[in-house]
Amino acid sequence: MKKIDIACIVDDDPIFIFGAKRIMQLADFCNSFMIFKDGKEAIDNLKPIVLSGQNIPEVILLDINMPIMDGWQFLDEFTKIETKQKQKILIYIVSSSIDPADKNRVKNYQNVSNFVVKPINIETLKRISEEVLDDLEQ
Amino acid sequence: MTLIKTSTALPQSEDSLFDFIQKAAVIGTWEVDLKSNILTWSEETKNIHEVSSDYIPNVETSLSYYKEGYSRDTITKLFTDSIEKHESFDTELQIITAKGNEKWVRSIGQPIFENGECVKVQGLFQDIDEKTKNSKKLAFKEEQLRRTFDHAVVGMAILDLKGNWLKINKSLCDTLGYSREELMETPFVDITYPEDKKIGYKGVNDMVNGTINHFETEIRYISKKGDIVWTLVSSTLVKNDKGEPQHFVVQINDLTDIKKSSSKVEQLLETTENQNKRLLNFAHIVSHNLRSHYGNLDMLLDIMKMDMPETTKNEIFPLIKEAVNHLGETVENLNEVAAINVKNDIELEPINLLDIFNKAFKSISAQIIESKTKICMDIDADIYVKGIPAYLDSIILNFLTNAIKYKKADEPAKIEVYAFAKKNKIVLQIKDHGLGIDLEKHGNKLFGMYKTFHKHKDSRGLGLFITKNQIEAVGGQIEVESEVNVGTTFNLIFIRHEKN
Numbered sequence: 001m002k003k004i005d006i007a008c009i010v011d012d013d014p015i016f017i018f019g020a021k022r023i024m025q026l027a028d029f030c031n032s033f034m035i036f037k038d039g040k041e042a043i044d045n046l047k048p049i050v051l052s053g054q055n056i057p058e059v060i061l062l063d064i065n066m067p068i069m070d071g072w073q074f075l076d077e078f079t080k081i082e083t084k085q086k087q088k089i090l091i092y093i094v095s096s097s098i099d100p101a102d103k104n105r106v107k108n109y110q111n112v113s114n115f116v117v118k119p120i121n122i123e124t125l126k127r128i129s130e131e132v133l134d135d136l137e138q
Numbered sequence: 139m140t141l142i143k144t145s146t147a148l149p150q151s152e153d154s155l156f157d158f159i160q161k162a163a164v165i166g167t168w169e170v171d172l173k174s175n176i177l178t179w180s181e182e183t184k185n186i187h188e189v190s191s192d193y194i195p196n197v198e199t200s201l202s203y204y205k206e207g208y209s210r211d212t213i214t215k216l217f218t219d220s221i222e223k224h225e226s227f228d229t230e231l232q233i234i235t236a237k238g239n240e241k242w243v244r245s246i247g248q249p250i251f252e253n254g255e256c257v258k259v260q261g262l263f264q265d266i267d268e269k270t271k272n273s274k275k276l277a278f279k280e281e282q283l284r285r286t287f288d289h290a291v292v293g294m295a296i297l298d299l300k301g302n303w304l305k306i307n308k309s310l311c312d313t314l315g316y317s318r319e320e321l322m323e324t325p326f327v328d329i330t331y332p333e334d335k336k337i338g339y340k341g342v343n344d345m346v347n348g349t350i351n352h353f354e355t356e357i358r359y360i361s362k363k364g365d366i367v368w369t370l371v372s373s374t375l376v377k378n379d380k381g382e383p384q385h386f387v388v389q390i391n392d393l394t395d396i397k398k399s400s401s402k403v404e405q406l407l408e409t410t411e412n413q414n415k416r417l418l419n420f421a422h423i424v425s426h427n428l429r430s431h432y433g434n435l436d437m438l439l440d441i442m443k444m445d446m447p448e449t450t451k452n453e454i455f456p457l458i459k460e461a462v463n464h465l466g467e468t469v470e471n472l473n474e475v476a477a478i479n480v481k482n483d484i485e486l487e488p489i490n491l492l493d494i495f496n497k498a499f500k501s502i503s504a505q506i507i508e509s510k511t512k513i514c515m516d517i518d519a520d521i522y523v524k525g526i527p528a529y530l531d532s533i534i535l536n537f538l539t540n541a542i543k544y545k546k547a548d549e550p551a552k553i554e555v556y557a558f559a560k561k562n563k564i565v566l567q568i569k570d571h572g573l574g575i576d577l578e579k580h581g582n583k584l585f586g587m588y589k590t591f592h593k594h595k596d597s598r599g600l601g602l603f604i605t606k607n608q609i610e611a612v613g614g615q616i617e618v619e620s621e622v623n624v625g626t627t628f629n630l631i632f633i634r635h636e637k638n
Contacts, residue, residue, distance in 0.1 A: 020437075022445065023441060095426075118437075
């Protein structure tokens with residue numbers, strides 16, 4: 001079975017990062033990680049990667065509430081990156097927020113696949129994995 | 139002969155001229171011959187008294203035509219005085235005519251003397267009824283206006299075209315805190331709030347030019363104490379019959395109290411808005427911060443279970459897991475409550491009550507069958523209420539599960555559900571025959587947060603609190619009757635949806 005190569009986590013919460021990484025390992029979710037602690041760090045690092053077309057993560061798990069640059073700002077910047085490659089990157093918002101306003105806001109972003117409410121568990125990751133792999137085959 | 143003719147003709151024509159004058163002026167004559175005590179009335183005098191021309195008056199009856207009281211007393215005295223004191227009189231009194239009509243008359247009397255003795259009193263008798271009534275009416279109207287002006291609750295003033303006070307009323311003095319004398323000596327420009335001095339100029343000019351008759355504006359004045367007085371000024375220009383401007387009539391309405399209370403209301407509104415914002419903020423903290431901590435705890439416990447299964451096989455781990463689950467539930471509940479309170483302008487939609495019930499029964503059918511719950515329901519299929527579907531689902535479900543949960547220990551639950559219209563409301567009655575609640579003891583906290591009244595494993599004490607909030611959020615009300623060991627009846631009152 002195919003497996004996600006690189007998964008990217010953008011979150012300011014070290015406990016979540018620790019936990020998410022561990023659950024990903026336990027779920028055999030991906031081969032490697034890219035971790036960024038806020039939107040700014042993520043965009044600064046992801047932009048050259050996307051432009052180079054090398055080692056592009058297949059999936060990004062993006063937190064909303066972060067210092068410096070939050071998830072929404074990251075999305076705004078990220079959609080501006082112009083690439084020649086057509087490799088798709090699936091973005092999942094992973095947030096503690098159960099505010100319907102946040103869920104609705106996701107609909108404004110075409111490249112965001114879904115909204116996942118924390119905590120995440122193995123089942124959630126398996127579902128995401130299936131969706132990402134399905135999407136890559138298309 | 140000619141002379142005689144003329145002389146006989148002359149008195150005739152003199153008579154008729156005299157009559158003519160009498161008639162035209164509505165003036166009659168009268169004469170009392172004191173020797174013979176005979177009273178003569180001219181034709182017109184008889185007309186004024188409304189008696190026929192062959193009427194023969196006498197002194198006593200003639201006085202009795204005067205209206206009893208002031209008029210009769212006055213004429214009697216004047217008449218007596220004219221004879222005894224030789225005084226003539228000219229007075230205005232009221233008579234009651236032979237036909238019973240009340241009239242104002244002018245009576246003039248003049249005593250005639252012979253050798254220092256009064257032999258005759260003669261005089262004029264004039265109908266002045268219309269004139270008197272008119273002038274009295276006018277005087278009354280003037281008095282009315284004067285009183286209105288003086289005692290009006292609003293400040294009123296009359297100003298000349300140069301803006302000098304001609305007349306001011308008490309209310310205006312009170313509003314501005316000046317005495318009448320002080321205010322009359324103070325030009326109104328001096329008491330106008332500096333920034334407002336130009337406000338009235340245009341209106342006054344337009345009125346003088348004749349483009350408008352009247353204008354209204356808000357102007358601030360300064361009272362004697364130095365306080366700002368907010369007023370609504372309504373100004374009218376009065377013109378004479380040639381259309382020339384004469385003076386201004388101005389009404390000055392004190393708005394200070396209104397302004398003060400409206401600024402108070404604004405302040406209150408601001409405070410409330412701030413509090414609402416804080417509540418929203420709180421909801422957000424609950425929703426995000428608390429949830430993220432809970433999420434991490436939950437995740438870490440999952441990892442622990444998978445990573446180090448041996449450390450979870452003890453008494454403590456399941457308890458920690460349970461505590462974390464409860465924390466998650468609590469956070470979720472709090473968020474639910476906050477969400478209801480934060481939602482402002484909710485769109486209410488028509489909801490079929492029977493559909494909601496059928497849906498609820500379906501979702502808890504296993505629980506109903508298992509608990510052998512008996513349900514008796516009577517709801518018309520065409521009853522619609524206004525609400526939010528998700529709230530209605532949760533409300534109905536909560537009452538049904540509560541009724542099953544708090545049944546009597548020794549018998550299955552029995553639930554009765556009725557719905558009926560009451561004016562523009564729909565009353566939904568849900569009656570269980572369960573444990574009941576001691577309302578004397580718990581009534582005031584029945585719908586409170588985290589209140590439970592029965593020791594049941596699933597009692598969270600949040601259901602009724604959320605339910606009440608949800609019912610109120612859709613404009614409804616909730617009433618309760620209950621008796622311990624008999625059962626509880628909830629009346630849920632919803633706004634009825636009228637079909638077009």
